[in-house]
Amino acid sequence: MTTATKTQNARLNDEVGQGKATTVRTTFSRQTAVSIEIKSDAAIVWALLTKASDYPRWNSTVTSIEGNIALSETIKLKSILDAKRTFKLKVKEFEPSKKLVWGGGQGNRIYTITNSGNGIVTFSMTEKIGGLMFPMYAKMIPSFDRSFEQFAGDLKKESETIMSAK
């Protein structure tokens, strides 16, 4: 690991739980991560993450998701990052209230929910894209930082609103 990468990883660790996205770049890959603390129940966060048709209501980064978010299912996702494109993604891991992974040819998106105690859960989202051809198209892929922060912020707001209802 290079010194620059070590520094980036240290920064990433410092910002865990704050909802600030960090991106670590190497020659052949790019990894963006965000982590945020949510005062809610893991089941609520999980329900929001896995109900495809409900995404546009609470998540300002997702235009639509078609399909069923369940293990081995394929979903079609449209995001604000590229409004014209539909991403076909396969659900690769599905561990209720803990971990969800979906991905396509370029990389995987990993969602994790961990119980931090005192009615707080930590939600993390990571996506690594790359491969040998990565340097050829790296500059054409927009930064994920902003949309990751929006995603995590929206999830926190919606989960906490639901949890605080009487």
Place this chain on the structure above:
Amino acid sequence: MTVEILNQEFENNLAQLKSYLVRITASATDAEDIAQDTYLKATEKLDTFRGESSLKTWFFTIASNLAKDNLRAQKRWVENVTDITRAAALSHQEFFQEAMHIRSTSPNGQYEAKEHIAFCFTCISKSLPLEQQLSVFLKEVYEFKVSEITTILDTTEAMVKYYLHTGRSKMISIFEGRCALINKKGVCDQCSELNGIFNPKQNTQEELMKIELVKEAEKGNKEHLFDLRMQILKEIDPFKSKASELQLHHLEHNRKVMEKYLEKKAE
């Protein structure tokens, strides 16, 4: 707990129970059957009732479980159910003949826009996922607490809150897009249209303005409008109201139309 107390409590809660059942099943016959089965099951299991919840919560738990067995096997309806059923009614002359007969002969055959608003909610709520639909009715219409709904639906408090929030949000969004009573651009004005057919001498606009939901519509507070809509449902007994026979006839028609529609769609 004695059978006498159970009988008395069942009698006290029967109207609300049947009201809930007809609204979640969209079938008066199913509602009657499930209410009977609920009573039988309650008497059978009386010795297992520990008093950890009220008898009312216990009756609703049994009834919900019986209804869910049926409802899980059925497909959910669609948001534009009223468009589909309207088109079917217009091409089915007998529907209006029967409705007009009820209107002119039954003491429970009056037409009131308010009752149609409640009926409309029943139909559209069947497009929600089942748990969301049940949670919304239990909390917003039958005034159960979240902790009681947790017992009735045998789930966690967190999930009940999730079902309530998402169900309520979805219904608000559907009515905002469809209901001409609260949004001038809304595509559905069947309650006014039917008032013109069943009460031709009335000034429909005047009648509608008597309804709090319509009066408050211009202020545009969606959450408040939803609460007013729920207030209408609370005030109406779908089996005993002045319009009950007419609305149950309409509901039976819609149920049959939707069953055929969903069957065809699945082919």
